[in-house]
Amino acid sequence: MRNSETLPLTNESDIIFARREVRSRGSEIGLSLVDVTKLVTACSELARNTVVYGGGGTVTIEPLSNGVRKGLRLIFEDQGPGIADLNLALTDGYTSGSGMGLGLSGARRLCNEFEIVSVVGQGTKVTVAKWK
Amino acid sequence: MTTTQQNKTLYSAIETDQANILTEWIAEQKKMMSQYGQAKEQELTQQCQTFLQHFLAAIREGNLDNMQSPEWRATYAVLEDVATIRGEMGLSPSETATFVFSFKRPLFASLARMADGNAEALAAAVWEATTLLDRLGLYTTEVYTKIREGVIARQQEDMLELSTPVVTLAPGILALPLIGTLDSARTQVVMETLLQTIMETGSTIAIIDITGVPTVDTLVAQHLLKTVTAARLMGADCIISGIRPQIAQTIVHLGVELGDIATKATLAGAFKLALDRSGLSIVKTKPALQI
Numbered sequence: 001m002r003n004s005e006t007l008p009l010t011n012e013s014d015i016i017f018a019r020r021e022v023r024s025r026g027s028e029i030g031l032s033l034v035d036v037t038k039l040v041t042a043c044s045e046l047a048r049n050t051v052v053y054g055g056g057g058t059v060t061i062e063p064l065s066n067g068v069r070k071g072l073r074l075i076f077e078d079q080g081p082g083i084a085d086l087n088l089a090l091t092d093g094y095t096s097g098s099g100m101g102l103g104l105s106g107a108r109r110l111c112n113e114f115e116i117v118s119v120v121g122q123g124t125k126v127t128v129a130k131w132k
Numbered sequence: 133m134t135t136t137q138q139n140k141t142l143y144s145a146i147e148t149d150q151a152n153i154l155t156e157w158i159a160e161q162k163k164m165m166s167q168y169g170q171a172k173e174q175e176l177t178q179q180c181q182t183f184l185q186h187f188l189a190a191i192r193e194g195n196l197d198n199m200q201s202p203e204w205r206a207t208y209a210v211l212e213d214v215a216t217i218r219g220e221m222g223l224s225p226s227e228t229a230t231f232v233f234s235f236k237r238p239l240f241a242s243l244a245r246m247a248d249g250n251a252e253a254l255a256a257a258v259w260e261a262t263t264l265l266d267r268l269g270l271y272t273t274e275v276y277t278k279i280r281e282g283v284i285a286r287q288q289e290d291m292l293e294l295s296t297p298v299v300t301l302a303p304g305i306l307a308l309p310l311i312g313t314l315d316s317a318r319t320q321v322v323m324e325t326l327l328q329t330i331m332e333t334g335s336t337i338a339i340i341d342i343t344g345v346p347t348v349d350t351l352v353a354q355h356l357l358k359t360v361t362a363a364r365l366m367g368a369d370c371i372i373s374g375i376r377p378q379i380a381q382t383i384v385h386l387g388v389e390l391g392d393i394a395t396k397a398t399l400a401g402a403f404k405l406a407l408d409r410s411g412l413s414i415v416k417t418k419p420a421l422q423i
Contacts (some may be wrong), residue, residue: 019347037347037378038385044349045386078413092387100350106386 002028004062009015009076011056018059020072025061029070031132039072042110045103046076046126052097054078054124064129071112071131082120085108090116141246141257146184149242154180164230175217179231183210186219196260211268215275228276232269236262245266296322296344298329305312305406306335306368311344326359326371330368337406338363341399345375353388360393369409371395373402 002025007018022043026036043059050057057078064071083089088110095101106128108114113129137239140200146153186206211232218228240258247254296318300308301307308326310320311423325339340356360370373396375383383390396402407413 016315023346028202034378034381037382040347040381041349041386044347044351048349048351100354100388102350102387106350106388109385109387110382 002063004060004069006060008085009047009050009057009059009078011051015044015051018047018061019044022072022106025063026072026130029063029132031072031130035130036108039074039128042107042128042130043074045107046074046128049103049126050076050078050124051079054080056080057123064131066131069131071129073113073127073129076126077123079123082122082124084116084120086116086118087091095106141243141253142261143188143248144259145243146188146191146239149245150184150188153235153238153242154184156241157184157235160234161230162238164227164234179214180211183207183214183231183235186210191264196264196285199264208271211272212275213279215272216279219276225273225276229269229272231258232265232272236265243385256272292318292321296325297327299333300333301339301403302332302407302410302412304331304335305337305339305403306333307339307341307403308340309344309399312346313347314352314355316351316355316371319352319359323355323359323362327362327366330363330366336368337371337409338368339371339373339402339406341402342372342379343372343376343399345374348379348383350386352385353386355391357390357393369394369404371402373397373399 005021007021008014009018015114019040023036023040026039031039047059050059055078057076057080060072060075060077062075064073088094089096090105091101093101104116107126107128111128112131113127115127116124117126118124158177161180185208190203190207195201195203200334214231215228218231239261243257243261244254247257291312297309299307299309306326306329308322310322314322324380326340329335330338340359342352342356345352357370363370372390373393375395375397392406394402396405
């Protein structure tokens with residue numbers, strides 16, 4: 001199994017590269033096509049949030065294993081302005097920008113584990129995981 | 133030692149030893165670059181001669197501390213040519229910068245002969261020369277990188293055009309097969325091309341096929357919705373096709389509502405629906421040809 005790796009997220013092509021990497025590593029550990037697609041889509045949403053709202057950051061892709069179960073964890077980190085009201089940010093249809101307001105809440109529904117920590121003025125860290 | 137004196141040391145070292153330096157320099161480069169090939173030998177000699185000539189002139193006239201001064205312009209121009217030629221030949225940045233860095237050995241040898249045992253003078257002259265050559269060497273890398281960036285930008289533009297063919301399937305029915313990643317720049321082009329073709333052909337139905345789009349996230353969905361709305365304003369109805377099972381499940385979890393937009397799993401399904409709506413149908417008129 002490959003080690004964890006950290007990729008930069010600063011522009012649109014970084015998002016596409018991160019997505020490709022998640023897709024190939026997801027298939028490698030044997031996630032089904034549906035699960036890979038869900039994880040890649042969640043990655044796309046969160047990576048775009050990091051770039052657009054967080055002013056750029058990184059994503060760390062971590063392989064997981066728990067006995068025979070395997071999984072993949074993605075950690076998105078930025079040093080942006082942070083989110084003042086997490087409940088509001090996680091509400092379907094709310095956006096502080098020009099998107100659909102479904103990225104963050106959608107990503108939560110697409111993954112098995114979801115955790116968000118945000119400090120105003122210091123940055124945001126979103127962790128998601130998908131298990132086989 | 134003042135700068136003028138160093139200028140002179142450097143200048144006279146090269147000036148008196150010009151022929152030797154040139155021969156050694158060319159030999160040095162041939163050793164390092166096997167790929168360059170015999171055929172290019174004449175070109176290499178030509179490049180080295182021109183560089184040496186302008187470099188020498190720049191040292192004689194120029195300000196060694198300020199390489200932005202006009203005396204250095206001709207030297208930079210030679211390096212631009214060299215970097216362009218080597219970059220387009222597909223040589224690596226190291227092989228490109230070698231042009232300048234390989235000049236050091238013959239030059240330093242010549243300076244040593246000139247210094248004639250005076251270690252202090254030699255050290256000063258070598259330092260002066262190495263500072264100049266390092267800056268020139270880095271410049272070739274900069275030019276090389278710019279050329280490569282140009283190539284990449286050109287390829288990106290090519291892809292932008294490749295990705296947006298709008299085809300007519302039947303009178304009044306258009307199809308837009310999307311392939312690859314729908315980033316903002318591409319979506320803009322796609323949308324414009326589709327709306328333009330709707331106007332030109334007076335079509336009433338447009339099929340947007342996303343079979344070739346690997347990831348449909350909220351941004352892609354938003355772009356699709358906007359395109360459909362704009363097409364509607366122009367009097368054309370859109371059908372979105374190519375929604376595979378995994379994409380359908382992902383869209384549900386994302387919570388994206390496609391509203392009353394007609395969607396189909398395959399392009400064939402969408403085409404049939406479009407024909408139905410237009411009152412057209414495909415009829416078998418005779419047995420299939422035996423080939």
